[in-house]
């Protein structure tokens with residue numbers, strides 16, 4: 001049934017994960033029906049549209065690095081893959097991730113591991129950082145690691161539009177509707193149920209519902225620790241030329257990068273101010289004065305004169321177990337697959353996660369990058385995947 005024309009795949013969620021999964025299935029040779037069900041075809045509030053749309057290869061696990069390398073290769077070849085007019089505004093420029101003096105050894109080892117896995121990361125001492133980025137204050141800094149290639153940022157909305165258009169051109173059907181239930185029996189999902197009373201039969205059901213994925217699995221009585229957590233992005237101007245400025249991650253957790261004529265940046269809220277954010281898209285304005293601005297101005301003195309342009313908030317699809325993606329089949333419901341829970345790195349990993357889902361459906365196994373470490377089994381057993389570099 002795997003590749004046959006009578007097989008039916010239903011994908012719940014049509015943003016970056018769902019649309020890439022549909023596209024990748026066709027590219028992998030799946031000939032059956034593919035239906036993507038999307039409850040908000042404007043995509044106004046989905047994580048994808050509200051993200052900072054950046055890509056890094058500086059991760060602590062080979063699976064995450066491998067997914068980034070696949071993503072960056074696709075972004076570099078975007079016209080070759082999606083056509084001569086394709087443009088996602090990919091700026092290939094590194095992340096500069098700063099570390100304290102007590103982190104030097106650990107961070108050097110991480111950079112060496114990343115290079116072994118195929119990334120292009122250099123570790124720098126404070127003087128080298130200052131020579132290259134003279135606008136950074138390095139007084140309390142022991143190390144900085146920088147992606148010399150293979151990292152950067154892009155336009156997530158353009159990427160979503162491209163892949164959705166390409167999927168539709170390959171016969172993927174998009175249905176506007178909300179999945180509100182499942183017909184499941186005998187360890188299989190037979191159909192998904194929609195809010196308007198309709199049902200759609202399926203041979204495979206892929207959950208790509210972003211921050212709503214945990215609640216959807218809950219409808220099946222299955223644990224999936226993925227919940228919406230609000231993250232605010234500030235857009236601002238400052239007397240600093242953005243040319244050559246990298247994606248900067250400070251030891252405080254503050255991040256910033258150039259965007260258009262100015263910059264964007266943010267910081268995670270303290271854990272006691274980070275509840276389930278279902279329905280809440282109000283930017284966390286207090287963070288600007290209380291945490292973000294003071295820490296940023298300490299690190300980049302030019303930011304003393306920061307002028308806020310606007311702020312928005314989106315939802316991380318937070319995997320509370322280990323902040324990593326959940327990719328692959330459920331352990332008891334064999335035709336239920338997940339591609340969700342990426343907790344802040346889902347746009348960059350969507351192409352690779354989608355390819356993995358397509359391989360599992362078409363071939364019954366991973367044929368390129370082995371993503372079994374991201375599988376559902378660890379959720380069931382409560383065994384976190386150790387990833388040292390999470391934001």
Ligand SMILES: Cc1cc2nc3c(=O)[nH]c(=O)nc-3n(C[C@H](O)[C@H](O)[C@H](O)COP(=O)(O)OP(=O)(O)OC[C@H]3O[C@@H](n4cnc5c(N)ncnc54)[C@H](O)[C@@H]3O)c2cc1C
Pocket residue numbers: 012013014015016017018037038039040043045046047048049050051052053054055177178179180208209210211212213216231232233313314315316317339340341342343344345346347348349
């Ligand atoms: C502020 C911020 C900054 C970020 N920065 C980065 C970054 O720099 N790099 C990076 O890679 N990632 C980043 N991320 C994370 C990234 O945005 C997400 O990991 C990614 O967009 C997840 O994509 P998704 O398709 O799974 O989820 P979404 O984009 O949220 O899409 C899920 C879709 O499912 C639909 N849906 C939900 N429930 C149902 C239902 N019951 N029926 C039908 N449809 C349903 C929704 O309407 C939605 O369109 C950031 C996120 C935020 C919020």
